[in-house]
Amino acid sequence: MEVAVVIFVIAIIFIAMSVKIVPQQHAWVKERLGRYAGTLAPGPRFIIPFVDKVAYKHSLKEIPLDVPSQVCITRDNTQLQVDGILYFQVTDPMRASYGSSNYIMAVTQLAQTSLRSVIGKLELDKTFEERGMINAQIVAAIDEAALNWGVKVLRYEIKDLTPPAEILRSMQAQITAEREKRALIAASEGRRQEQINIATGEREAFIARSEGEKQAAINKAQGEAASITAVADATAQALERIAIAIRQPGGEQAVQLKVAEQAVDAYGRLASDANTTLVVPSNMTEVSSLITSAMRMIQTGKGSV
Structure with missing residues (x-):
């Protein structure tokens, strides 16, 4: 009786060690006697106890990784405090297990070095304007190296760019000067347009007056001509009648x-x-x-x- 109970307990333990339940969006790497023996997909999976073991467990979800803040030097020798966030995903569990001892640390370090390299090629003003280009270059640099680690880098986003306080004050002064310059230009353009409008109005008024005077002179001349014509016609008619009367x-x-x-x-x-x-x-x-x-x-x- 006791032997049967012992055998039953051993069987229960053997079955419990043989059956593995892999969660969805996870991948477990199986080793047999110390060698890679396959990847366990989600669902119930069986292994040989004491021969097989689950050596690595990986999540296949998209993972956000906070890249620590660091100081980068721009092309014009300006220091910038830059921090960002990296999104990656394990695509090959076997390479993620054996390609690097710590792929998370490797991706983080590579992101920092790539960021320093890209920032070093740009001037200070361009770093604020070319965030999209910076993000794209960092993703391309990390993704190429991360293929051997079984990791796919999806995107990188710069969270903050912080220049020194002196640079911030200089930038604020420059922005203020630019705004004052635009205001002065707008005011001068307004005055210029006002003068143009006044000159145009005066020219159109002068043209209108001259046209009116011209038309008045034409009308007067036409009236005088009509009057002279009427007098001449009346005189001619009178002379014609006198001539007719004389012949009577x-x-x-x-x-x-x-x-x-x-x-x-x-x-x-x-x-x-x-x-x-x-x-x-x-x-x-x-x-x-x-x-x-x-x-x-x-x-x-x-x-x-």
Whole structure:
């Protein structure tokens, strides 16, 4: 009875040592008599007790690794306090077990040395502008070396770049000067635009006034021309009618009568003015003939009545 109990206990212990439950996203490295004998995938797995053993256990999840802060020197000999974070993943459990004694320390040290190398090629101003380039170069440098360690470097991010206090004050003064410069430039551009607008307005107003004066002069000239044309047309019509009237019977005598009346009236006005010196024409026969013709026509008119 006691032997059976001992055998049963030994069997239970043997089965417990033989069955291994590997969690999801994990990989266990099995060794048989000190040599690599395979990788146990997630789920229940069997090994030979006292012959096989689980030598290494690896997580296949993405692992964030905090890279310790360090001092880097830029190309222009400026010290920078830089710290970052590295994300990697075990892709080959066998190499992660036998490729390096401590792949986490190896990745950390390589990240620090790569960061110092990349920062040393850049000037201070570029280190703040080229963070993406710095991260990409560090990932490329680490990933190439980490292939032998069974590790895949996914990305590297710089958390903080801290220059010395003197550099910070100088940078702040430079930023303030740049802002003041931009403000002065903006103000001068505003004044320049204002002067341009005023000059443009004055030029357009002068052009508008000159155009108005030009149009007014054209209108005035056209009005005067139309007036002269109207007077000329009226005079031509009057002369045409006079010519027609003269060709009628008695027309010539009527014209002579009108001229005689105007002549007599004109001499009468001149004679009535005391301050006027009257000059008598040398050829008085023409005037007298006009008056005679006029009197004859008047008498003819009375006789006909």
